Amino acid sequence: MLEVTGLRVAYGGIQAVRSITFHVNEGEMVALIGANGAGKTSTLKAIARVLDAAGGDVHFCGEKVTLVAPHDMIRKGIALVPEGRGVFPRLSVAENLAMGAFVRDDKAEIANDLERMYGYFPRLKERETQLAGTLSGGEQQMLAIGRALMSRPKLLLLDEPSMGLAPLMVQKIFEVIRIVAAEGMTILLIEQNAKLALQTSQRGYVMESGEITLTGESAQLLNDPKVRAAYLGE
Amino acid sequence: MDIFLQQIINGLVQGSIYALVALGYTMVYGIMGLINFAHGEVVMIGTLVTISVAGFMIKAGMPVMLAGMAGLTAAVLVCMALGWGLERIAYRPLRNAPRLTPLITAIGMSIVLQNVAMIIWGRNYLTFPPLLPKVDFEFAGANFTAVQVIIVAVSALTMGGLLFLVYRTKLGMAMRATSQNPAVASLMGVNINRVIAAAFIIGSALGVLAGIMVGTYYEIAHYQMGFMLGLKAFTAAVLGGIGNLAGAMLGGILLGLIEALGAGYIGDLTGGFLGSHYQDIFAFMVLIVVLMFKPSGLFGEKTGDRA
Amino acid sequence: MQAKLSVVALSIAAVFALGACGQKEEPKPVAAPAAPAAPAPKPEVTVKLGHVAPMTGPQAHLGKDNENGARLAIDELNAQGLEIGGAKVKFELIAEDDQADPKQGTIVAQKLVDAKVNGIIGHLNSGTTIPASKLYSDAGLPQISGSATNPTYTQQGFKTAFRVMANDVQQGKALGEFAAKQGAKSVAIVDDRTAYGQGLADEFKKSAEAAGLKVVATEYTNDKATDFKAILTKIKSKKDDLVFFGGMDAQGGPMAKQMKDLGIKAKFLGGDGVCTPEFMKLGGEATEGQYCSLPGMPLEKLAKGPEFKDKFVKKFNAEIQLYSPYVYDAVMVMADSMKRANSVDPVKYLAEVGKTSYDGVTAKISFDEFGDLKGGAISMYQYKGGKLEYVETIGGSPMDAVKAEVKEAVAEVKDAAKAVAGAATDAAKSAAGSATEAGKEAVKAGADAVKGAADATKAAVEKK
Incomplete structure (x- = not known):
């Protein structure tokens, strides 16, 4: 479904991502793990067109999307849950979710999806009219994921959903991610918490200094001694 | 008491005009953090276009009301285009430049527009065609005219309409989202350029409306009329908390009232030490005091939660 | 550079x-x-x-x-x-x-x-x-x-x-005298804080007060302003007969109009800055009946x-x-x-x-020691039916100056006569019949005073 070939990202003269190639198949959850600064977020941003790639191509559902306008990516079916959540602080919870459905016109379906999100995250239902800026970090993460799902994407890009959250909250969020994946959503997940990511996903790529150094089934990677030494702290 | 009432009416009318212009500043600032100093000039050009178009129509024998509507329509269209053009030509290329750069550009655009208007309409004062019938009222010893009533009513309606647009429509939600986090709004499918252009266009249309009110109220216009009006409206926006719509409205009305009461009573309050030429000082003193206790203005959000 | x-x-x-x-x-x-x-x-x-x-x-x-x-x-x-x-x-x-x-x-x-x-x-x-x-x-x-x-x-x-x-001193003076002549008792003064406007207003004020007018309000604006309602409302509360404006037509016209809007019945008076077709254009019908002045006399x-x-x-x-x-x-x-x-x-x-x-x-x-025209004339005009109409000229011709001096001299004579009458009654009171001599002397002194004053008058007239 997603084909990334020779993608490069540069900030000024510094190469953050050096020609990486990988793919995500329909219906699978793929984890992209690596240390801080390995180029994971840059990769995701380049796919979602928040950043311009310095080279290489991204194909989505067979279509080249490397030059699509950023605000059209969601129409193509790619939704990004950005690092740091990025909720609209002075919009209510309900309005934030409504923003997720900005590109959709089917009012009845949107209302259904809203109820579905409240089903995933009952906490959001409780805080429906509250301004998003007043939510806790975990609640904001829930909101960000719910908002992305409101667009009914074909591919969900998750950037560090566990970052800065209490373990209990991380658990809750990953529960929902698993449910969504089980419902057939294609997901590309970026995580520093490699163990959690590999436990949740089917396949994984390991990034180091802007390059993919290792790839394989998640279960295999979990058992790979190099991965265990470098990312699982063993 | 009748004098006090009269001053309140004076202030309310003047304040309504300030509020409409202030909305233009605050909308653009709210969305892109830019103080569009050329906004006052957009107001001026709207007024002058109305004079030309309506004046021509009246000469051609059209009924006054119809000519007025034609003038208004032409002015709103011209200024919407102007607002859009300003953003497209002067500000968009500088979207990622340091904040000072577009500010200087804005001042530059203001001077350019003033001079263009001077070339087109000349240096002399122009008389605004009397679009509304002259009707005077008297209430509790205070005199006011139909024009004044209409100004306040139209301002209130327009502001109500704007609040509806921003808080009850999809475009409004997109505007608010863009003002809070443009990058994420773009991820949600919002075309940032379009939203910003919409803010400029709507702000300009409000400005034209204000300009036409100034025109019908004072019945004169001039290529430099936008400067002082813009400055006062900007002050009103800051007083209310720039970036906040309700703040701009209340700030405008407050400023109008402060000015009227200041000019009316400052001499008596200071025993003749300060005369009515200090009315601007009075207004700015209130501004300073407000900013001392509420640095972001009366209704301004704390700057911290700007994402 | x-x-x-x-x-x-x-x-x-x-x-x-x-x-x-x-x-x-x-x-x-x-x-x-x-x-x-x-x-x-x-x-x-x-x-x-x-x-x-x-x-x-x-x-x-x-x-x-x-x-x-x-x-x-x-x-x-x-x-x-x-x-x-x-x-x-x-x-x-x-x-x-x-x-x-x-x-x-x-x-x-x-x-x-x-x-x-x-x-x-x-x-x-x-x-x-x-x-x-x-x-x-x-x-x-x-x-x-x-x-x-x-x-x-x-x-x-x-x-x-x-x-x-x-000059504007002479103009301000003439305007003040004219205001008194028109029967105004109280006046509100507005000026635009420019050298011209302030100067003219100050001179007007001096002259108006000297002529017995009461200045009930002094308000200010500037030469860019368009809104005068606040100061005019204050002026309205003083219920004066006249509003004097020291400034230009671009402010004066709208000011006259706003006076009308506020229901102010007072007349509007200004200097040469508002004695222009532009004033009429900007003020519309509110300029009807208002007065202004121009230095000099109409050519005809x-x-x-x-x-x-x-x-x-x-x-x-x-x-x-x-x-x-x-x-x-x-x-x-x-x-x-x-x-x-x-x-x-x-x-x-x-x-x-x-x-x-x-x-x-x-x-x-002829010039005074400063180089100013001696006895410069100021003419008053009134806006009537969209036109400036000549009303009268104040000061100016030498004849007027002479008339003024004659008037002064006549006043002196009158004072002297009063003194005579006073002296005579005093004498009559103190001298109860017998002291007629003293009375005679007093009358003589009074007569001398009258003669002196008359001489002064004659001299003044001759000088001219």
Whole structure:
């Protein structure tokens, strides 16, 4: 479904991502793990067109999307849950979710999806009219994921959903991610918490200094001694 | 008491005009953090276009009301285009430049527009065609005219309409989202350029409306009329908390009232030490005091939660 | 740097311009002041008079009018074939454009000083005349303006500055007297805080108070304002009969209109700044019945006015705008001074300008010690049916001045008579019959006083 070939990202003269190639198949959850600064977020941003790639191509559902306008990516079916959540602080919870459905016109379906999100995250239902800026970090993460799902994407890009959250909250969020994946959503997940990511996903790529150094089934990677030494702290 | 009432009416009318212009500043600032100093000039050009178009129509024998509507329509269209053009030509290329750069550009655009208007309409004062019938009222010893009533009513309606647009429509939600986090709004499918252009266009249309009110109220216009009006409206926006719509409205009305009461009573309050030429000082003193206790203005959000 | 460069460029351009003009003239001997009479052909001397007014911009029509006034005077002088200092003189006008801009005014002033002109006629505006007058004073060049009314012009202590029109002190005074004459008892004063507006308002206030008017409010605005409702509302609460405005038409017009909106019944009165068609345009019907003043007298009321008008219209095929008769007189006064000094040298004829007593088109011109026109006339006008209508002239003609002095003398006589009567009753009371001698003396003293006063009156009348 997603084909990334020779993608490069540069900030000024510094190469953050050096020609990486990988793919995500329909219906699978793929984890992209690596240390801080390995180029994971840059990769995701380049796919979602928040950043311009310095080279290489991204194909989505067979279509080249490397030059699509950023605000059209969601129409193509790619939704990004950005690092740091990025909720609209002075919009209510309900309005934030409504923003997720900005590109959709089917009012009845949107209302259904809203109820579905409240089903995933009952906490959001409780805080429906509250301004998003007043939510806790975990609640904001829930909101960000719910908002992305409101667009009914074909591919969900998750950037560090566990970052800065209490373990209990991380658990809750990953529960929902698993449910969504089980419902057939294609997901590309970026995580520093490699163990959690590999436990949740089917396949994984390991990034180091802007390059993919290792790839394989998640279960295999979990058992790979190099991965265990470098990312699982063993 | 009748004098006090009269001053309140004076202030309310003047304040309504300030509020409409202030909305233009605050909308653009709210969305892109830019103080569009050329906004006052957009107001001026709207007024002058109305004079030309309506004046021509009246000469051609059209009924006054119809000519007025034609003038208004032409002015709103011209200024919407102007607002859009300003953003497209002067500000968009500088979207990622340091904040000072577009500010200087804005001042530059203001001077350019003033001079263009001077070339087109000349240096002399122009008389605004009397679009509304002259009707005077008297209430509790205070005199006011139909024009004044209409100004306040139209301002209130327009502001109500704007609040509806921003808080009850999809475009409004997109505007608010863009003002809070443009990058994420773009991820949600919002075309940032379009939203910003919409803010400029709507702000300009409000400005034209204000300009036409100034025109019908004072019945004169001039290529430099936008400067002082813009400055006062900007002050009103800051007083209310720039970036906040309700703040701009209340700030405008407050400023109008402060000015009227200041000019009316400052001499008596200071025993003749300060005369009515200090009315601007009075207004700015209130501004300073407000900013001392509420640095972001009366209704301004704390700057911290700007994402 | 840029500005400096352009100034340099301008002065270079000016030099070239002068050169070009110079070539067009017939060859002639260099201007030699008071040259001794030469043998066979009489030497001819060219007298260059600098004239400055805005020739471009919104006041260009007034500038052209001024220049025409000067040209008419010069052509007449040349036709007369004047001889000064034994040489035939030919007058020549060097006309400059100051764009009504004080900066440009000093630039062209310097240009004229450098061109060694014999005298200056102008400028048109007070704003340009005042800064330029310093340059002319430094160069010792006599300057006569036909239209600059700000008092400062002649109050800077420059021996070279003169004007043939009433100044704003005289105008303010006349306006105050007029207000009293119209029966106003109380007045509110508004000024725009400019040199002109504030100056005029201050003079008006002095005069109005002296005439017994009560100033019930003093309010201020500025020369960019459009809204006056707040100050007018305050004025309304004072229920005065008159609102005086020291300022220009761009504020005055809307102010008159807003007075009407607020239901203020008081009349509106202003100076020459609001005595314009523009005032009427901006004020609309609210200007109907309002009063304003202009320095000078309407041409048709002057003895030589109609004649001047005929000459002017015939020569230029244009109507007189405003100040050209005054500028015409200014040139004539300057030429007259040269004649009396028998020299065209500024150093020599300057002293004679101050001693001028010239019967001009606009007035009998003589100057006080400051260089201001003595007894300058101010005319009052009223807006009626979209037109300015002449009402009356205050001050001005020498006859008026005499009348005033006679009135004073008559008052003295009356006082003296009262004193006589007082003395007589006192005497009657104290001397109860027997002291008739003392009574007689008192009566005699009273009679002497009356005689003295009568003499004073006679002297005053004769003096005139």
